[in-house]
Amino acid sequence: MHNIATDVATHSVESLTLSDNVIRLIINDEIHQLRVEPDWTLHYLIHDRLGLTGTKTFCDRGACGSCTVILDGRPVLSCMTLAIECDGKRVETIEGIAAKQHPLIDTYVKHHAMQCGYCTPGFIVTAKALLDRNPDPTDEETRQALAGNLCRCGTYPQHPTAVREAAQILRKG
Amino acid sequence: MTMAQESETHLPGSYQRLRADGQYRVGAEPTTIAFNHIGKRGERRVDGYEKATGKALYTRDMVLPGMLFARVMRCPYAHARIKQMDTRSAEALPGVRAIIRYDDPEVKGRALNGSYFAQGWARPKLAGWALKPVHLVLADEGWHEGQPMGVVIAADTEAIAEQALRLVRVEWEELPFVLDQEDALKPDAPVLRPGATSNEIHDPRKTFKFGDVEKGFQEADRVIEFQARRRAHLWAGAEMPSVLVRWLDGRMELWVHEQQPYHAKQLLAEWLDIGMDQITMNTVYQGCSFGGRGNPANHSENGMNILATLLSKRTGRPIKMLYDRRDTFFGESGDIATSYFKVGFKNDGTITAVQMKNIFAVYVAATGVDHLVENTKIPNLSCEAIPVDVSIGPAWWARCEHLPSCLSLTLVFDHVAAELGMDPIEVALKNDGNHGHDVSYLLQYMREHGFPERDSLKECIEIGKRAIGWDEKWHQPGARKLPNGKLHGIAFTWDHNWDDSRGTGSAAVMIENDGSVNIIGQHVDIGPNPWTPLCQIVADEIGVPFESVHIKPWTLDTGFALMSPDGSANLVANGAIVRKAAQKARRMLLELAAEVFEVACPEELDIQNGAIFVKADPGRTKTIRQVVTKAMPMHCSGAFWTQPPVLAWAWHAQGIWGQADETGRPRLCRQAHFMEVEVDPDTGQVDVTRVVNVNDVGKAVSPEAVEGQMYGGTILGVSRGLIEEMVWDPRTGVLLNGNLLDYKYATALDCGPIDTCFIETGLGHGPYGTCGIGEATPTIIPALLSPAVYNAIGKWVDDFPITPEKVLQALGKI
Ligand code: FES
Numbered sequence: 010m011h012n013i014a015t016d017v018a019t020h021s022v023e024s025l026t027l028s029d030n031v032i033r034l035i036i037n038d039e040i041h042q043l044r045v046e047p048d049w050t051l052h053y054l055i056h057d058r059l060g061l062t063g064t065k066t067f068c069d070r071g072a073c074g075s076c077t078v079i080l081d082g083r084p085v086l087s088c089m090t091l092a093i094e095c096d097g098k099r100v101e102t103i104e105g106i107a108a109k110q111h112p113l114i115d116t117y118v119k120h121h122a123m124q125c126g127y128c129t130p131g132f133i134v135t136a137k138a139l140l141d142r143n144p145d146p147t148d149e150e151t152r153q154a155l156a157g158n159l160c161r162c163g164t165y166p167q168h169p170t171a172v173r174e175a176a177q178i179l180r181k182g
Numbered sequence: 183m184t185m186a187q188e189s190e191t192h193l194p195g196s197y198q199r200l201r202a203d204g205q206y207r208v209g210a211e212p213t214t215i216a217f218n219h220i221g222k223r224g225e226r227r228v229d230g231y232e233k234a235t236g237k238a239l240y241t242r243d244m245v246l247p248g249m250l251f252a253r254v255m256r257c258p259y260a261h262a263r264i265k266q267m268d269t270r271s272a273e274a275l276p277g278v279r280a281i282i283r284y285d286d287p288e289v290k291g292r293a294l295n296g297s298y299f300a301q302g303w304a305r306p307k308l309a310g311w312a313l314k315p316v317h318l319v320l321a322d323e324g325w326h327e328g329q330p331m332g333v334v335i336a337a338d339t340e341a342i343a344e345q346a347l348r349l350v351r352v353e354w355e356e357l358p359f360v361l362d363q364e365d366a367l368k369p370d371a372p373v374l375r376p377g378a379t380s381n382e383i384h385d386p387r388k389t390f391k392f393g394d395v396e397k398g399f400q401e402a403d404r405v406i407e408f409q410a411r412r413r414a415h416l417w418a419g420a421e422m423p424s425v426l427v428r429w430l431d432g433r434m435e436l437w438v439h440e441q442q443p444y445h446a447k448q449l450l451a452e453w454l455d456i457g458m459d460q461i462t463m464n465t466v467y468q469g470c471s472f473g474g475r476g477n478p479a480n481h482s483e484n485g486m487n488i489l490a491t492l493l494s495k496r497t498g499r500p501i502k503m504l505y506d507r508r509d510t511f512f513g514e515s516g517d518i519a520t521s522y523f524k525v526g527f528k529n530d531g532t533i534t535a536v537q538m539k540n541i542f543a544v545y546v547a548a549t550g551v552d553h554l555v556e557n558t559k560i561p562n563l564s565c566e567a568i569p570v571d572v573s574i575g576p577a578w579w580a581r582c583e584h585l586p587s588c589l590s591l592t593l594v595f596d597h598v599a600a601e602l603g604m605d606p607i608e609v610a611l612k613n614d615g616n617h618g619h620d621v622s623y624l625l626q627y628m629r630e631h632g633f634p635e636r637d638s639l640k641e642c643i644e645i646g647k648r649a650i651g652w653d654e655k656w657h658q659p660g661a662r663k664l665p666n667g668k669l670h671g672i673a674f675t676w677d678h679n680w681d682d683s684r685g686t687g688s689a690a691v692m693i694e695n696d697g698s699v700n701i702i703g704q705h706v707d708i709g710p711n712p713w714t715p716l717c718q719i720v721a722d723e724i725g726v727p728f729e730s731v732h733i734k735p736w737t738l739d740t741g742f743a744l745m746s747p748d749g750s751a752n753l754v755a756n757g758a759i760v761r762k763a764a765q766k767a768r769r770m771l772l773e774l775a776a777e778v779f780e781v782a783c784p785e786e787l788d789i790q791n792g793a794i795f796v797k798a799d800p801g802r803t804k805t806i807r808q809v810v811t812k813a814m815p816m817h818c819s820g821a822f823w824t825q826p827p828v829l830a831w832a833w834h835a836q837g838i839w840g841q842a843d844e845t846g847r848p849r850l851c852r853q854a855h856f857m858e859v860e861v862d863p864d865t866g867q868v869d870v871t872r873v874v875n876v877n878d879v880g881k882a883v884s885p886e887a888v889e890g891q892m893y894g895g896t897i898l899g900v901s902r903g904l905i906e907e908m909v910w911d912p913r914t915g916v917l918l919n920g921n922l923l924d925y926k927y928a929t930a931l932d933c934g935p936i937d938t939c940f941i942e943t944g945l946g947h948g949p950y951g952t953c954g955i956g957e958a959t960p961t962i963i964p965a966l967l968s969p970a971v972y973n974a975i976g977k978w979v980d981d982f983p984i985t986p987e988k989v990l991q992a993l994g995k996i
Pocket residue numbers: 065066067068069070071072073074075076077086087088089
């Protein structure tokens with residue numbers, strides 16, 4: 010038995026006992042009921058099975074942060090998370106963040122906090138989780154929060170500017 | 183004879199012809215347009231939203247209905263041969279759809295083809311896979327651990343393909359191996375190449391001589407000798423390689439992760455013996471690779487494409503072939519070397535002779551002396567570059583082949599300055615010049631070729647000195663301890679900017695019926711924000727708003743291919759291509775407009791901000807849409823009609839790799855770099871606390887793109903110089919850190935503030951006086967760490983990466 014978060018706008022769901030290997034996930038505010046294999050990672054599920062391809066694998070082994078999604082409010086590495094363990098949880102991916110027009114999208118484009126762009130969704134998801142818990146991070150706090158994300162193109166210097174500006178926009182409402 | 187005439191006589195034949203055709207340009211080109219978008223900050227980058235929202239698709243993301251997944255076996259030993267292979271269990275595994283073994287008639291004994299490259303200096307034997315002793319598509323012998331070989335398997339899922347590979351039983355014969363390039367030259371080393379007597383790879387380009395070094399040493403007041411070592415590091419790009427192939431009975435489609443798709447198509451067609459017209463080659467976004475996906479003759483590209491195609495043919499299904507992260511640990515940057523230097527100089531810092539020897543591991547694209555030639559008046563230089571076979575993956579250039587050259591330039595100057603106790607800037611300026619000439623040669627060249635006469639290096643140095651506070655901060659080595667107990671170091675190096683003299687390509691500019699503009703031409707974005715500047719150029723050349731220009735770079739089937747970022751030059755070649763095409767399209771549009779406006783000739787008209795108007799009567803104006811749709815109606819079947827859009831295409835040869843001798847163009851844009859470090863004398867940790875880059879970029883079409891390259895290159899440079907190293911087990915020859923947890927590279931915390939200063943002198947050979955920027959900082963910054971650490975601790979650590987252990991050793995603490 011699992012509790013589904015109750016603040017989903019358009020659905021209200023009875024708690025059910027699901028059969029083996031079936032999980033419920035709220036992905037970007039939509040409820041999914043999914044049959045998963047025990048060895049599927051959350052990344053495999055959302056990228057390969059559900060086609061949410063914004064979540065990338067870069068290192069494939071918990072070293073780079075490009076596969077980051079927000080799981081019940083915390084940024085997690087989806088390549089290191091088993092899908093079957095996420096039953097009843099709420100997942101936010103870059104697609105959901107973009108659909109809500111989070112200001113990070115605009116500020117990342119504006120400040121060129123990207124080059125090839127492969128790592129960019131992972132950075133934005135991590136930054137979004139930071140802003141959710143700290144609406145006014147310093148540059149140093151931002152760097153610390155993003156230190157688990159690798160960018161081979163070396164875009165690190167542009168990120169704090171983009172994050173700070175997004176924070177400002179959010180604070181102004 | 184003037185210098186201009188002299189350089190003309192040096193132009194190779196094919197370039198003289200191109201020059202006569204007006205395709206190859208020597209000398210400055212006057213700018214004919216007003217800059218509205220070129221050089222403007224704040225233009226919205228054209229790829230930005232797709233990348234930021236996760237909508238940008240990369241090769242790795244591509245899927246086709248019914249596709250299968252393929253994985254290839256990797257050699258588990260440093261050198262081994264398959265005696266027997268049993269694939270029966272793998273074949274029996276449910277979900278396995280095809281297996282191709284090394285002894286399959288379709289691949290047995292068949293080498294990777296590289297014949298396309300067989301002419302000219304860029305032939306495959308100079309670098310990459312082709313340097314390995316044998317290069318079969320599916321070999322029975324592995325020449326390095328991790329080599330793709332033996333068997334390739336297609337299955338319903340990647341996991342099943344992996345599991346099937348694990349079920350393959352192989353009886354291996356382990357063979358002798360050698361990992362270090364100097365060990366490989368010892369008489370008792372096992373000789374890796376069949377039939378050879380030594381591991382030295384012979385190549386005619388390995389020596390360079392200029393002047394007479396012996397005479398130079400006699401003229402010197404002092405002669406020093408030192409050695410340096412650069413250990414293995416690699417590109418390790420963000421996106422793991424993959425290819426998606428669909429065979430269609432003689433015709434085929436591919437989605438590739440390649441920097442040179444056109445060349446890849448040539449090689450694939452040749453290997454499969456099918457027409458190039460049968461191959462549709464598509465590219466999507468690509469995770470950065472900096473040259474790592476830039477040799478289509480390597481197994482990681484051509485081999486992968488061939489094997490995936492064969493599997494698609496056999497199964498009748500689309501095949502997606504994937505590398506995992508471990509598989510990407512091949513293709514070390516081409517500067518694994520042991521270097522020996524002998525330098526003669528006068529007491530005033532004038533260098534009279536440099537003699538160098540570079541012993542490279544599986545690489546020899548550059549000798550390592552080029553930047554001393556191209557940046558100095560040193561009259562006597564000699565360099566011997568010895569490529570050696572060792573049992574590691576083939577090396578290949580990645581951002582960029584000038585790594586050995588930048589290392590030599592920096593080390594030579596900074597060692598001389600240190601010996602004399604002189605400010606290295608003084609030593610640099612004393613020897614500044616080009617190919618044995620002093621700076622007046624460059625100034626005269628500028629004068630005679632229509633360039634502004636500016637001492638680019640001096641300007642860069644002045645800006646950099648001020649930015650970092652050189653005059654206040656520079657001190658004798660080991661002389662400044664900071665309140666935090668760390669040792670402060672500060673260093674300087676310099677160079678020319680390169681990458682303004684290469685590349686060839688074509689593109690079309692199409693003005694659609696609604697007046698919007700498309701750039702059409704296949705192109706790969708490997709990271710440097712290449713498309714925004716092209717749109718800026720086309721917008722200004724035609725006279726339309728930036729927002730109305732778009733680029734369609736996704737397929738080779740349009741027939742146009744921009745210069746891929748393989749030959750380093752990107753904007754300088756592609757900017758010239760799209761400029762020409764835009765100028766032609768504008769001309770066509772104005773000719774049509776002359777009819778519509780009923781004026782005598784197009785010269786009476788102008789276009790600004792998307793509006794066409796009569797110059798003499800600016801009130802008479804029409805939109806581009808009104809002109810395009812009215813100009814050439816094509817009637818068909820009664821009321822239905824269409825009009826052809828305005829389309830013009832152009833090609834351009836920006837040039838060849840090389841210096842004034844070969845190209846007629848000495849490099850005029852220069853650069854200066856400064857760094858501060860803090861070294862902890864107890865732990866040996868080196869922290870880079872500040873980097874100041876000053877680049878003369880000629881003209882910054884997109885200032886943000888320039889800065890992005892300078893930031894990114896600095897991070898990569900620091901990462902390479904301090905952190906990155908591939909480590910092999912000396913006992914087994916197995917790579918120990920083939921993943922991104924153990925092969926570390928720089929994070930957001932590993933480099934202090936970076937200044938990105940640039941000047942715009944117009945001295946580049948690209949359009950509007952541009953020159954390259956992408957390769958400069960990552961190639962120069964690693965070398966700069968050595969004089970920075972020397973200035974901090976008073977001891978040289980010329981063994982890269984400069985790890986804490988080496989610093990402590992230099993300090994005599996361990
Ligand atoms: S792909 Fe998950 S952390 Fe790198």
